[in-house]
Amino acid sequence: MTTESKPALRLSGIVKTFPGVRALDGVSFDVRPGEVHALLGENGAGKSTLMKVLAGIHQPNEGAIFIEEEKVVMRNPLDAKAKGVVLIHQELSLAEELSAAENIYLGELPRKSFGRVDWATLYDRAGGILKRLNCSFGPKTIVGDLSIANKQMVEIARALTVDAKAVIFDEPTASLTDAEKVVLFDVIRDLTARGVGIVYISHRMDEIFTLSDRISVLRDGAHRGTLITKETDEDEVTKLMIGRSLDLTRNIVAGELGPVAIEVQGLSCGKLYRDVGFEVRAGEVLGFYGLVGAGRTEIAETLFGLRAPSAGEIRVDGQAVTIRSPGDAIRLGISLVPESRKEQGLILGMSCKDNMTLPQVGDLTAGPFVSDGAEIAIFDQYRDKLAIKTPGWRQAVGNLSGGNQQKIVIGKWLSMQPKVLIVDEPTRGIDVGSKSEIHALIRDLAKQGYAVIVISSEMPEVLSVSDRIAAMYHGQLMRIFTAAEVSEDSLVQAISGIGAGKVA
Amino acid sequence: MAALTWSNITQVLAKQGILIAFALFMFGFALANARFLDIDNVLGVVRSSAILGVMALGVTFVVISGNLDLSVGSMMSFSTIVVLDLHDKIGPALAIPAMFALTLCLGALIGFLVGYLRLNSLIVTLGMLSAIHGLTLTWSGGKNMDIADKQGTWFGIFGQDEMLGVPVPILVFVLLAVVLSVLLARTPFGRKVYAVGGNGTAATFSGIPRARIVFCTYLISAFCVACAGLLQASRSLGSQNTVGQGLELEVLAAVILGGASLLGGSGTVFKTVIGVLILGFIQNGLLLVGLEFYVQYVVTWVIIILAVWLDVAAKRGRLWSPIA
Numbered sequence: 069m070t071t072e073s074k075p076a077l078r079l080s081g082i083v084k085t086f087p088g089v090r091a092l093d094g095v096s097f098d099v100r101p102g103e104v105h106a107l108l109g110e111n112g113a114g115k116s117t118l119m120k121v122l123a124g125i126h127q128p129n130e131g132a133i134f135i136e137e138e139k140v141v142m143r144n145p146l147d148a149k150a151k152g153v154v155l156i157h158q159e160l161s162l163a164e165e166l167s168a169a170e171n172i173y174l175g176e177l178p179r180k181s182f183g184r185v186d187w188a189t190l191y192d193r194a195g196g197i198l199k200r201l202n203c204s205f206g207p208k209t210i211v212g213d214l215s216i217a218n219k220q221m222v223e224i225a226r227a228l229t230v231d232a233k234a235v236i237f238d239e240p241t242a243s244l245t246d247a248e249k250v251v252l253f254d255v256i257r258d259l260t261a262r263g264v265g266i267v268y269i270s271h272r273m274d275e276i277f278t279l280s281d282r283i284s285v286l287r288d289g290a291h292r293g294t295l296i297t298k299e300t301d302e303d304e305v306t307k308l309m310i311g312r313s314l315d316l317t318r319n320i321v322a323g324e325l326g327p328v329a330i331e332v333q334g335l336s337c338g339k340l341y342r343d344v345g346f347e348v349r350a351g352e353v354l355g356f357y358g359l360v361g362a363g364r365t366e367i368a369e370t371l372f373g374l375r376a377p378s379a380g381e382i383r384v385d386g387q388a389v390t391i392r393s394p395g396d397a398i399r400l401g402i403s404l405v406p407e408s409r410k411e412q413g414l415i416l417g418m419s420c421k422d423n424m425t426l427p428q429v430g431d432l433t434a435g436p437f438v439s440d441g442a443e444i445a446i447f448d449q450y451r452d453k454l455a456i457k458t459p460g461w462r463q464a465v466g467n468l469s470g471g472n473q474q475k476i477v478i479g480k481w482l483s484m485q486p487k488v489l490i491v492d493e494p495t496r497g498i499d500v501g502s503k504s505e506i507h508a509l510i511r512d513l514a515k516q517g518y519a520v521i522v523i524s525s526e527m528p529e530v531l532s533v534s535d536r537i538a539a540m541y542h543g544q545l546m547r548i549f550t551a552a553e554v555s556e557d558s559l560v561q562a563i564s565g566i567g568a569g570k571v572a
Numbered sequence: 573m574a575a576l577t578w579s580n581i582t583q584v585l586a587k588q589g590i591l592i593a594f595a596l597f598m599f600g601f602a603l604a605n606a607r608f609l610d611i612d613n614v615l616g617v618v619r620s621s622a623i624l625g626v627m628a629l630g631v632t633f634v635v636i637s638g639n640l641d642l643s644v645g646s647m648m649s650f651s652t653i654v655v656l657d658l659h660d661k662i663g664p665a666l667a668i669p670a671m672f673a674l675t676l677c678l679g680a681l682i683g684f685l686v687g688y689l690r691l692n693s694l695i696v697t698l699g700m701l702s703a704i705h706g707l708t709l710t711w712s713g714g715k716n717m718d719i720a721d722k723q724g725t726w727f728g729i730f731g732q733d734e735m736l737g738v739p740v741p742i743l744v745f746v747l748l749a750v751v752l753s754v755l756l757a758r759t760p761f762g763r764k765v766y767a768v769g770g771n772g773t774a775a776t777f778s779g780i781p782r783a784r785i786v787f788c789t790y791l792i793s794a795f796c797v798a799c800a801g802l803l804q805a806s807r808s809l810g811s812q813n814t815v816g817q818g819l820e821l822e823v824l825a826a827v828i829l830g831g832a833s834l835l836g837g838s839g840t841v842f843k844t845v846i847g848v849l850i851l852g853f854i855q856n857g858l859l860l861v862g863l864e865f866y867v868q869y870v871v872t873w874v875i876i877i878l879a880v881w882l883d884v885a886a887k888r889g890r891l892w893s894p895i896a
Contacts, residue, residue: 372777374777393779394777394778394779395779395781397779404777406777411771411773411774412773412777414771414774415766415767415771415774415775415837416770416771417770417837417838418766418767418770418837422766422767426763426767426775426778426780427778427779427780429760429763429764430760432760433759433760436759437754437759438758438760438763480778
């Protein structure tokens, strides 16, 4: 073997157990210098644990890690970094109040005598790294003022302060716009051109096929196989991941449409969105597509009483209504499955049952007391209906997988038997298997006569669930497409403001 | 039967740690001094803990909803002084409801500031600690407050009498503990308190009126303080302006010892009662084994730190961890 062909990073038979769980069961794979190695698996398959082992946060029970064929032990994240393995977190871990340069060299700021920081050297070095990444901002910029994409660049810049052999990206595109993704991919390709090995973890098939050289699949903590990207396709990968194949194509059978359930006219909210008008009928799914920040979530929040409109009218069942609080919205039959499951949807330390019945706990009473029986009946009903996998209603919801957590949130709002169900980013951070289940569920709900509004940043998702699609750009509703009219091109144009007439 | 491994032990500790610690303390002190578990001594400890305990019951609600209340000590002084002063001016039958009303007004003010204006509870109640102290001194003119005719009033029944052989303060403590425990554990309101403390944003997104719930927890806290003030005034029929000084920390210590998380969302009334009793028995035990009174302040602090450490260690599954 020549020096060049040595793997940058190699794992051999890694086993990691937690009480009652074998999280990793003999995982072996390697990353060559200059290669993008995608790591795929459903939530709970062991990806996060594997990353934590690589970054020195967990110590494996068995197996070994090799860097350039030299056996290493990662004692902690700093140690891992010193040995050349850097993790770019899904949830960024930057000090918001400090400058980009300080963040890049956090913990290892260059020093002068008496421990003073050598600012000139710091800004010089950090500026050099940012330039290598083609960043548009300087090293003195305060991180809190940067966009998420640029914050990610700061994280990546951190990785470049050492001679990184391998960089691990965990769902790096989760909150990026399409344009920002392109920049990120360029940076990743630049890293590989310098001989860095990349481990790329993502749920998004299109990205993995664009970017990776090889794909390794984890399922239930075990390594199910490594495929060469050029020689495989999405079907094969999906089958490996979930042990069956999936149909993600658009197969919408328009149901019976009922009366208009909710109607909005001239709705505005300051600078967030302007003059928005639409209606949703019972039995219909209206999709909202647009870039992050286009005003979609803010419209949903207005309909749910979380954000007061500055102008316009909302009608529910033909009646003009004022919605001042989520309580008002709930009474009018409007439910919102929010964008962020962990921050807005669930109380992670509470049981599955308590989470599901929370909006109506005041009504599930016997005398002045909460009725366990009534609560459990509701929980059982929706657990069965949504096929939620949980050891029992006492289980803290934080212990469930992402897909099952999302189903708890959906169950929570379905059990309110709303007329209008708003679902914001229904499958964010959810594995492929649960994703298609949730899509089928949304279609099924429309069939049962719910008026459904789905907000999504993923085009395949809006296309596969919506009867009509509203395209938003910079707070304006550009156009509502019917199923017959819509095409990927026209959607992309509408949400990029092409042909917008007026410029925001 | 599960194997006895470190992780199993930490799981048991996480759930039952406080009871185990309680049993160990009792056992240790009982070995050190035979009088410790004497029924008179036990009743004495519970009785002397009752006022602190009543206050801790209310603060439990505040802490579970994710806030702090550092004003309870100062507020208790206020209640005590006010009820003693009004006793001689308008008679005990009117003084008691008037004192409750005034104390609840203070609670409502805090609840408004923390709940509706969403100001930081640490700052608000720390400020109130000082402001209420000033209010109390203004009311009393800085003098000690005494009931003029201590022989001729029935006002002493709350602090001094017994019913069915049990001192009234203990009865009040037990009764309040039972009622508040049911309110917290069994009613929709209690569930909402946990929800607001567990994740306030998610509670709002579930249609729970977060501000109103927080407001109510401070009303409950103020109500408990008023009860404590009544017991205190009735016991001694006279008081200094600083009678409750420092109690806010002991109250908080009892609530944390009971296992309520300062981040909110966890804890129970029963556990707080255990926390109160542990504090009481530790202080009593230290005296019985012959240590100076002042030592208890240091020992109490050490025990709280140990309790908090074991709590987080149990949650992390190890004694020390670089990440949360």
